[in-house]
């Protein structure tokens with residue numbers, strides 16, 4: 001398999017399936033495309049690989065799969081264990097990943113992932129604060145219900161989807177206790193940033 005990804009310091013969508021593939025231990029090759037180049041260079045390079053004009057894209061033989069969630073689902077069909085075994089945990093892990101995939105626009109726009117950036121503490125808009133409040137509730141309820149250490153018990157695709165949020169919490173100095181966290185959500189976020197897969201991605205991003 002070959003995964004086409006964008007600049008690792010910025011591309012949260014690329015990070016998700018990359019973490020998932022790394023977690024499986026399956027061998028895969030990687031094509032890295034520098035994002036935000038002038039004169040549509042990035043877009044042209046991406047379109048050589050991707051029918052949607054976006055990264056990430058996974059190639060497996062003559063099959064090209066685009067979109068982070070679809071790629072993760074494809075990998076999960078080949079490598080069991082990426083979704084929880086229990087039906088209720090699997091349902092909520094999927095709901096959490098889907099909510100991330102389709103939501104939290106304010107947080108994403110106002111606090112873009114920037115692994116190379118020095119930590120800062122910007123004023124956050126009401127919409128972004130609402131997103132963070134929702135994430136704290138979601139994380140806390142799932143950790144409580146399934147007992148941790150990850151959202152639905154064992155590490156799953158849902159955790160890959162929230163790893164970029166944990167990096168934003170770190171970069172933008174977000175204190176989750178301001179959003180009703182008892183400490184469990186912050187500990188979970190810190191845990192996501194200590195997985196070997198994330199540390200490998202971050203090392204690549206900073207290299």
Ligand SMILES: N[C@@H](CCC(=O)N[C@@H](CS)C(=O)NCC(=O)O)C(=O)O
Nearest residue numbers: 011013035042043054055056067068
């Ligand atoms: N829904 C898509 C979103 C992918 C996306 O927005 N990718 C961005 C990079 S993170 C991209 O390719 N932008 C085109 C560009 O920067 O030229 C997914 O989940 O894969």
